[in-house]
Amino acid sequence: MTTTKETRLGAYDPSAQEVRWQKRWLSEDCYAAKADLSLPKYYVLDMFPYPSGAGLHVGHPLSYTATDILARFKRHRGFNVLHPMGWDAFGLPAEQYALKTGVHPAKTTAANVDNFRRQLQALGFSYEWGREVNTTDPSYYRWTQWIFLKLFEKGLAYQAEMPVNWCPAMGTVLANEEVVDGKSEVGGHEVIRRPMKQWMLKITAYADRLLEGLDDLAWPEHVKDMQRNWIGRSVGAEIDFAVDGVTDAAGEPLNLRVFTTRPDTLFGATYMVIAPEHKEWERLVSPEQRAACEDYRAAAESKSDLERTALQRDKTGVPTGRFAINPATGERIPIWMADYVMVGYGTGAIMAVPCGDERDHEFASKFELPIVQVVTPTDPDAPPAAEAAWTGAGTMVNSGFLDGTSTAESKAKMTAWLEEHGHGHAAVHTKLRDWLFSRQRYWGEPFPLLHHEDGSVSTVPESELPVTLPEVDKYEPTGTGESPLAVVSDWVNTTDPVSGEPVKRETHTMPQWAGSCWYYLRYLDPHNEQQLVSPELEKYWMPVDLYIGGSEHAVLHLLYARFWHKVLFDAGVVSTSEPFGKLLNQGMILGEDGEKMSKSRGNVINPDDMVTKYGADAFRLYEMFMGPLTATKPWQTSGLNGTHRFLARAWRLFVNDDGDFVVSDEPASDTARRAWAATLDKVTVDTEALSFNTAISAMMEFVNVLTKEGSTMPRELAHDFAVMLEPYAPHLAEELNARLGSDELLAWQPWPEADASLLVADTVSVPVQVNGKVRTVLELPEGHDAAALEAAGRADAGVARLIEQGTVKKVVAVPGRILNFVVAAG
RNA sequence: GCCAGAGUGGCGGAAUCGGUAGACGCGGCGGAUUCAAAAUCCGCUUCCCGCAAGGGAUUGGGGGUUCGAGUCCCCCCUCUGGCACCA
Structure with missing residues (x-):
């Protein structure tokens, strides 16, 4: 029994240590x-979570550890x-629970x-909790409302009659996020479009700046592409077609x-199409x-939107019976109504080429309308115009004054014409x-707005904020599609x-x-009651140096926040x-079955269970060791x-079988010193590059070297080792630091520097190939020349x-790299 | 359909100015320790042939460049994410 007890004494047991350090x-x-x-x-930020039940x-x-x-x-x-x-704490689940x-x-x-908060603290994250913000806190949303006032003052907020997602079965309006494939996410009820007066923000006024700003950002290209795509800037021309024999309201x-x-391609426009919802459809x-x-x-x-787009690709339409004059050819061309033209884009009408x-x-x-070729494709093998459209560039034909001109040049020429x-x-x-x-x-920020009897709208003065x-x-829900607030008459x-009138x-x-559009600013100065953020602090801390979060926010949150x-x-x-x-x-973590984690699949892993069983440090390390931060990868508890x-092995380098903490005062071996220098160098470089998985494997190799030597940790390396370990396994590192006799917490202790002289080896191993196949590996002195290499090979x-x-x-x-003999048979 | 990213052992992954493929870890197998188990420690572990020495194959598939290709070029296949009639 004694042996068992001794083993237990020296064993690595994170449970007690970790909680103690978290408290400290x-x-x-x-x-x-x-x-x-x-x-x-250095401002390093996580996308703050919605605190779900x-x-x-x-x-x-995963990202929080990174x-x-x-x-x-x-x-x-x-x-x-x-x-x-x-905490991004406004939102629907809490309201639905209510x-x-x-x-x-x-x-x-x-x-x-x-x-x-309890769960995050149990993982040993080094957040500064004194700066915690909560979007539902009136002292926070006061400033959200304040920003709205700025938007309103600048004319960037306006009211418009817009269709909303109305769910008749539930008697309520749903947010876009709650509607999946034309049905309510909860219950699967039908959702229809219904117009209602809505507040709009004029983000389109910033479209060009939002687009141009992307160029200089150190963001993943695919995220920038998604935003560019979402903004979808198209350069072209607006063209007026006279409608034959029809006048407008003014008689023109x-x-x-x-x-x-x-x-x-105007010369090739053989008909026109208006969207079914086109404003002037009655005249057309x-x-x-x-x-x-x-x-x-x-x-x-x-x-539904789905039927009109993805699933309903087969074109439909009806002729309007009207004709327009193509301004280039002077010909009468028919106007059709078809739902492949969207009312919300451009002018809701197209010229069809x-x-x-x-x-x-x-x-x-499909409707046997004329097809006139106006571009000779650059590709001579392109099928004829009667069979398929050519969307690429070429040379103009059948196009009057444009004939013989290139596509690019013709665009400019036609626009000028x-x-x-x-x-x-x-x-x-x-x-x-x-x-x-x-x-x-109900559960959102109230607008700081007042409606007057005459229909005008005024803002609540800054001094009256927040509107709680x-x-x-x-x-x-009221059943009328109005907010639950509408019935709270008081x-x-x-x-x-301002005026004392009833409003x-x-x-x-x-x-x-x-709330999530600006929270990163409030962290800088979270208790300031006079200002959203003091200019001095804002100038010092902004911009955020590193921002990590899920790719589901690639467009909406990141675009809104930039706006x-x-x-x-x-x-x-x-x-x-x-x-x-x-x-x-960060990448997604899949369940052990390789599928997306979800309650219904029963493959969800709870971090609390992992911490209880393995400790927070082991959990953090595993999350980082799984693979590159940005990759999607399956979880494997083993x-x-x-x-x-x-x-445990690292701990055992400091603790003997009796549970005594011992470091060696003997000088470290040459092997240990070299291994340490190489490890520290790699961990430094890899951590800076966010390559945490390879940094961890380097630390593992170092511990394996010392374990294999059978040595205890040499004192000359002990403290530096603790500092290097701290970002990854802060609890164990702190315990080592304390046991080494330091009263100072590790947090701000300086990072050690690798001895450069130990990074250079005396010898290098050079593979020898015959016809490209490795036959042996030579151990040669550093700095050998090509002749010596060849001689050694022979x-x-x-x-x-x-x-x-x-x-x-x-x-x-190639000295230090390769020796290859090319040998001809015979 | 379009855009982006990725395909490497049983599994997660490592290695890209072209130069020893499979670091590190999981899992597995064998051994030590133990009354026994757990834990721990040591060894082996890409596949095929071979007692061994050794040989052959191998980074989704097919071509190419090169003394040499996971890495560069061309074609194809598969998977993931995003967009999806935006004129």
Whole structure:
């Protein structure tokens, strides 16, 4: 029994140590950023989570561990590090829970936040908890409302009648995020479009700047591409087509305006198409075709978005009975109504050029409309225009004054011609639409807006902020599509602080994106009651140096935040035009079965269980050791055995069988010193490069070298080893540091430097090939020359035997790298 | 369909200014220790042939460049993510 006891005494047991250090870190607030603004700064940020009732899953700590390692590493490297955490706590789950149980969302949220914080602290993350923010805290959303006032003042917020997602079965409006494939995410009920007065933010006014700003960002290319794609900037021309025999409301001849990116192909426009929802459809339809068009409009309206796009590729349409004049050819061409033209893009109408556009070609083929070739393709093997559209470049034909001109040149020429003759002008359109900013929800930021009896809208003065959410008895939707706030008459009916008149409050609330648009700024100065952030602190800390989060936010959150940031920049609140410098998306962690983790599959891993069984340090190491941060990879709990064993072996280098802490005062062996230098060098480089998996494997190799030597840790390396380990396994490192006799916590202790002289080996091994196949490996002194290398190769018996079987045609000798004999048979 | 990324042992992955493929770890097998088990320690572990020495094959598939290709070029296949009639 004694042996068992002894083994247990010396064994690595993280459970007690880890909790002890977590308490100490909290009580000493040792990770707080320094007030000294002359130090070099490093702002490392996680996308803050929505504190769900389910708690953390293993995907959260993946990126949190990565940023924690960086934060800890940078502290050792002499940076003043800001590493905060907070909560994106408005949102639907808490409200839906309130609907079911009557528990106020604030209560649910507070409980979930406590649980999340506890879980994060149990993993030993070095967040500065004194800066914690919560988007649902009135002292926080006061500033969200304040930013809205800025948007409103600048004319970037406006009201418009917009379709919303109305779910008749649930009697409520749903957010876009709650609608999946045209059905409600919860319950799978049908969702229809219904117009309602909404608050919009004019993000389109910033489209060009949001696009240009991407160029200089150190972001993954695919994220930038997604944003570029989302903004979807197209350069072309708007062209007016006179509608034959139709006048507008003012009695003038009616023009049908289209947008095209291919003005060069105007001579090939053989028909036109208007979207079913086109504003002027009534004038553009002949009396004979009116019934058919009305039917078509009704059919289009009932189709879901999905049917109209992905699944319904087969083109449909009806002729309007009207004709327009092609300004280039002077010909009468028919106007059709078809749902392959979208009302929300461009002018809601197109000129159709079947020879140069696949969709137009398909439509023209189906309805037997003329196809006129106006471009000779650059590819001589391209099928004829009657068979397929050619969307590429070429030389113009059948195009009057453009004949013989290239596509690029023709675009400019035609645009100039249009302007000269008053038929059109150059134009730019984007796919990006203005941001629908209001939600018919309780659990969100109230708008600081007052509706007057005359229909005008005024803002709540800054001094009256925040406009807080009222207590309500019921969270049930009103059934009219209005927010639950609409029935709280005490709150809705108030007095205008400026005029003293009775006014009504806006009852819609802001979407969840609002609070997350600027939280990174509040961390800089979270308790400032006078300002959103002090200019001095903002100038010092911004921009964020490293921002890590899920790729699901590649467009929306990151685009909205950039938009608000630019507005704040214009308002002089911030000093940088972009908020986030380097951005990274962590990969997804799949379940052990290789499938996405989900409750229904039953493959969800709870970090708490892992910490209980293996310890927080082993858990952190495993998450980082699984593979590159950005890769998607499956979880394997057995993998934690490996990182736990590594920590146990490291611990055993300091602790003998009796459980005594002992380091060796003997000088370290040459092998140990060299191994240490190589390890420290690699860990330094790899950590800086966020290549955590290879840094960990280097540390493992080092511990294996010492273990194999059978030595205890040499004192000359012991403390430096603890510092190197700290970013990765902070609890064990702190324990080692303390037992080595230090009273100072590791947090800000300097990073050790590798002895460069030990990084150079005396000898190098050089592989010897015969005809490209490795036959042996030579151990040669560092700095040998090509002749010595070749001689050594020829001296090798095995190599010599192979060489003698033929004639040496060539010798490739690269000292220190390779020796290759090219031998011809015979 | 378009855009982006990726295909390497039983598994996670390592190695890309072209130069020893499979570091490190999991799992597995064998051994030590133990009354026994767990834990720990030592050894082996890409595949095929061979008692061995050794030989052959091998980085999704097929071509090519090169003394030499996981890495560069061309064609193809598969997977993942995003967009999806945006004129």
